[in-house]
Amino acid sequence: MLSPHPEATAVLRRLRPARAEALDVLWSAPAQVVVVGRVGVGKTTLINRWTGENHAVGLGGVTQMTQTVATPNWHWLDTPGIDNPDRALSLLGPLVDRSDALVWVVDGLQPATHTARLVIHELAETDQALVVLCSRLDLVPEDEQDSVLQRIRAHTPRNTPVMGGDLRAWSQQPPSALNKPSPRRLRATKNAFQDLLDVLQAAPLRDQQGWQKRLVDVWHQQLQGATDHALALLDKGAVSGESASLVWLSDTHPRLCAAVSAACPPAMERPSLPKLRLDSTSAMSRVAAAMGGPDRARRRIRQAAGAWMLDGDMAIADWAADHPMLNVAARQQQSDCDILAHALAAL
Numbered sequence: 001m002l003s004p005h006p007e008a009t010a011v012l013r014r015l016r017p018a019r020a021e022a023l024d025v026l027w028s029a030p031a032q033v034v035v036v037g038r039v040g041v042g043k044t045t046l047i048n049r050w051t052g053e054n055h056a057v058g059l060g061g062v063t064q065m066t067q068t069v070a071t072p073n074w075h076w077l078d079t080p081g082i083d084n085p086d087r088a089l090s091l092l093g094p095l096v097d098r099s100d101a102l103v104w105v106v107d108g109l110q111p112a113t114h115t116a117r118l119v120i121h122e123l124a125e126t127d128q129a130l131v132v133l134c135s136r137l138d139l140v141p142e143d144e145q146d147s148v149l150q151r152i153r154a155h156t157p158r159n160t161p162v163m164g165g166d167l168r169a170w171s172q173q174p175p176s177a178l179n180k181p182s183p184r185r186l187r188a189t190k191n192a193f194q195d196l197l198d199v200l201q202a203a204p205l206r207d208q209q210g211w212q213k214r215l216v217d218v219w220h221q222q223l224q225g226a227t228d229h230a231l232a233l234l235d236k237g238a239v240s241g242e243s244a245s246l247v248w249l250s251d252t253h254p255r256l257c258a259a260v261s262a263a264c265p266p267a268m269e270r271p272s273l274p275k276l277r278l279d280s281t282s283a284m285s286r287v288a289a290a291m292g293g294p295d296r297a298r299r300r301i302r303q304a305a306g307a308w309m310l311d312g313d314m315a316i317a318d319w320a321a322d323h324p325m326l327n328v329a330a331r332q333q334q335s336d337c338d339i340l341a342h343a344l345a346a347l
């Protein structure tokens, strides 16, 4: 059983129970190991020793079809012996791709035939763990055993260490190299994490303070634009009493609200913004009443715009204060995101 990343698991649990469960399964799933080698070399014998099972062994061609021998921590894939390279590759290639590690069994009396070498070099191109076991060393004179192991090692991809002996009496546990987090598991884990991170980062709650500032900016920008437009009309002499520029400015309210709404993330409730007041007590009518000349009008228009900006700021701040849960959730989400990104980088 692989050990999960505790920090990552904790975050995942909080974020999405279903995903956490899936990852738990991934981490605690038995390691899947394919056992390959020439016909009659001792593959089934080895798996029987490691699992305590009693599958049929014997003279060549006994295991006709791939069979999985399952224990709580391991899934051993016992494969038919390699006799024909093409057939072996088409059978074993997909199995190896779906597995975590590879065991190559080689006969000590016939170390690494050409066919078996061809196949193993092809298969072991992946970055999966590879363990090599030499069978029938009991039939090799003691003083030749080392050189047999050396020879097998020389033919082994990545110069992998070779162990050997009498596999019928093999008492060593499966090497720990077979139970390292495999590229397959890490890839799957990383993908799952990345999905989550994408979801989190795209979520509208993230960085709610940022959204608030953006809404205020949009409000200011739009109002500023409307003010500039009104001033430009004033410069053109378009102001006389019921000023066209002031009417134009007052008409901008729906446009302002639409712009702020558009700037608000879809899942978030929009702030309700103040109306631009045009009644007799409003800044607008004071501006109109005070139209004694372009300079004065200019100043008054700016004052009115300033007042509306302030109103807008307050409306947006009130809205944010009315939604404290959004702030808490945004902070929580931010920190979840950071921890998750950290865990992802560590994988």
Ligand SMILES: Nc1nc2c(ncn2[C@@H]2O[C@H](COP(=O)(O)OP(=O)(O)OP(=O)(O)O)[C@@H](O)[C@H]2O)c(=O)[nH]1
Binding pocket: 037, 038, 039, 040, 041, 042, 043, 044, 045, 046, 056, 057, 058, 059, 060, 061, 062, 063, 064, 079, 080, 081, 082, 134, 135, 136, 137, 138, 139, 165, 166, 167, 168
């Ligand atoms: N002396 C000796 N015999 C072994 C050793 N390993 C396996 N055998 C014998 O070799 C024969 C074939 O072993 P299997 O485990 O069936 O070999 P296999 O690779 O599974 O064979 P296939 O499934 O037919 O490809 C059996 O009779 C085993 O008892 C070993 O290390 N020493």
Ligand SMILES: [Mg+2]
Binding pocket: 043, 044, 045, 056, 057, 062, 063, 078, 079
């Ligand atoms: Mg077999």
